[in-house]
Amino acid sequence: MDIELLTIRSSAALSFVEGDRDIPFPIKRMYYIHSQPAGTHRGFHAHKALQQLLICPHGKICVLLDDGNERSEVLLDNPTKGLILRPSTWREMIWEQDDSVLCVLASDYYDESDYLREYQDFLTYIAVKKNIKKE
Numbered sequence: 001m002d003i004e005l006l007t008i009r010s011s012a013a014l015s016f017v018e019g020d021r022d023i024p025f026p027i028k029r030m031y032y033i034h035s036q037p038a039g040t041h042r043g044f045h046a047h048k049a050l051q052q053l054l055i056c057p058h059g060k061i062c063v064l065l066d067d068g069n070e071r072s073e074v075l076l077d078n079p080t081k082g083l084i085l086r087p088s089t090w091r092e093m094i095w096e097q098d099d100s101v102l103c104v105l106a107s108d109y110y111d112e113s114d115y116l117r118e119y120q121d122f123l124t125y126i127a128v129k130k131n132i133k134k135e
Contacts, residue, residue, distance in 0.1 A: 001084045002074065005055070015080050017053065017105070023084060025051045025107035032103040040095040042102075046116040047087055048125070051107040054083045054093075059100025066090035068126035076102075088129065090122050 005015040006022065019027035033042065043063075054063060056076035063074045067089055074083050075096070085091060093102060108114075116122040 001086075003053075003082045003084060005080045005082055007080045013080075017055075017082065019105070023053050023082075023105070027105045028108050029106040029110065030104065031106075032101055034101045035099065036095045038095050038098045038100075041092060042095075043092040044117070044119075046090045046122045046125075047085075048114050048116065049087050049108070050111075050114050051087060052085045053105040054085060055079065055081070055103045055105075057101050057103055059098075060096035061100050061102050062094045062096055064092040064094070068123055088122075088126060090116075090119065 003017075003023070005017050007013055007015040017023055019025060036042075054076060057079040060075065060077040063076060063083060065072045065074065065085075076083060077096075116125055
């Protein structure tokens with residue numbers, strides 16, 4: 001889900017986001033990935049419960065998304081745009097420009113057990129989740 005970050009413009013632009021107000025979760029962790037050349041691929045995982053907001057404050061990063069049924073792409077190329085990633089969304093990020101910065105705001109602290117790092121495990125997890133909902 002794309003969101004527009006609140007931005008105040010005067011002699012400079014100031015964009016901001018507040019947890020539980022502008023995004024549907026509290027912010028418990030923030031990290032950023034930088035100093036990557038164009039063509040870098042990262043991600044290749046999904047989360048069982050974690051929600052995230054991705055922002056590219058500098059440069060261009062293409063985010064490939066997969067929910068187990070559909071695939072889509074979102075280009076993060078504007079510091080006033082953000083992308084909310086819900087649980088059970090496979091993601092891959094591709095640096096389209098040298099030295100682009102990816103900032104991630106997360107709904108929880110790091111927990112390795114929340115990761116689905118193999119694509120087949122992700123598809124199995126989605127299928128099991130769907131079967132549980134049908135019952």
